[in-house]
Amino acid sequence: MTELAIIGYGNAGRQHLAAAGAMAGVTVARVVDTDPAATRGIGAPVGSVESVLADERIEVVAVCLPPGPRGAVVSACQSAGKHVIVEKPPARTGAELEFLLANGAAAGVLSAVMFQHRFALPPVLRSGTPERFAGAAATLMVSRHRPPAHYASPGWRSLPDEAAGGVVAHLGVHYLDLACQLLGTPVEVRLAHREDAAPSIDVRLSCSVGFANGAELTAMITSRSALRLEHLTVAGAGDWFELRDGAAHGEVDGVRIAEPRRAAGELRGQVYREVLAAVRGEGPLDLAALGRSRGVTALLDGVRAQPSLPAARIGDR
Structure with missing residues (x-):
């Protein structure tokens, strides 16, 4: 026990x-x-x-x-x-x-x-080998509604040192982590738009991310829409993969992927099963390992390093 x-x-x-x-x-x-x-x-x-x-x-x-x-x-x-x-x-x-x-x-x-969403990846894509998607084009859309008071009212979520970010760090982070599991190490974050509810507490953000393997990710993450959506698409030279609200589709090594969504609670159970097996010496700590978080943490560092940007009108010189 x-x-x-x-x-x-x-x-x-x-x-x-x-x-x-x-x-x-x-x-x-x-x-x-x-x-x-x-x-x-x-x-x-x-x-x-x-x-x-x-x-x-x-x-x-x-x-x-x-x-x-x-x-x-x-x-x-x-x-x-x-x-x-x-x-x-x-x-x-x-x-x-x-x-x-x-x-x-x-x-x-x-x-x-x-x-836990790492366990929604099909086994063939769990190995953390970014060479598979070298030079890939990827897109990410995450919409998880939160009312304005969620990030602006008194409490830890409105305090930069306590919260370490807003919708990106706490809700978009799951699928950003999946992007890093597939694409590897991010080396550049380019902010396109950012909206904050409180200093350094973002509620809407769009950016592009360059990876060491030459892949590019374009991401939009928002808490301002009533729509709930998490959608990552990766298009490589030969393989492609998408995860939409937990359901997986794609083609890898010529084999089609079509896996239904599994409940978040079931996926959390997968994390615990892997951890407990490793604690008992019955298997390795692999997919749930904290060390596999280096990529997404570097990405979040890149987001936090950039303040809100002024809007530029089309045609401005």
């Missing part, structure tokens, strides 16, 4: 509890949140971060805090010998990500990330 703790019991923490609680061989030994009302009546033991760190029976910790305080807690868990599952976005900066990866390696623990 593997004992698990969940630190942070907001939306993400509840999703982790649902995924882990449905798995055989897992006990949710502790749930931590600073708001007593959040954990009232959840049916799992409630404690503190300190109690999690001190409990040698707890092997795995899911850290579901906002990005601001998350890195320090992840680091403390690693140093206490706990394997970790980090919520997205995986880190505030590339430097923080590298620190967490090094700290986990030094402590001899596994570091994973809850990018």
Whole structure:
């Protein structure tokens, strides 16, 4: 039996509890949140971060805090010998990500990330070999509605140091990560338009991204539309692939791909299955590995480095 703790019991923490609680061989030994009302009546033991760190029976910790305080807690868990599952976005900066990866390696623990949509990729595209789509043309559209108050009202989502971004970092990040899994290392981010609800908290953004393999991605991510859509298309020289709202289509190595959408909860369960198998020595930590987040973290660094741009009218000289 593997004992698990969940630190942070907001939306993400509840999703982790649902995924882990449905798995055989897992006990949710502790749930931590600073708001007593959040954990009232959840049916799992409630404690503190300190109690999690001190409990040698707890092997795995899911850290579901906002990005601001998350890195320090992840680091403390690693140093206490706990394997970790980090919520997205995986880190505030590339430097923080590298620190967490090094700290986990030094402590001899596994570091994973809850990018469950990676498990929607067909097996043939999971190996992280960007040569397949060298020079590809890719497009991404993500529309996830949030009212203006979601990012502008008091709270961590409106604070740059706490939130580390807006709709791109918290909602667009899943499919941006998929683009990096397929295309490899981003080397340039060119901002076309950006709209912020608060300083550095974006609610609509369009950009183009150049990758080391010569691929180009054009992306539009918005919280301003009522439409819900996540659509990534990659057109390579011989292979093509698209993931639209979780349903996969394409042709790779001459073989057609047509896979239906799977529920997000099922995909989160896939993350937990891979992590728990790795913890038990029954398989590698591969698709869920935190180290596979370098690409998307570099991309987010590129977005954050660029302020809002003034609009230029067509015909202006």
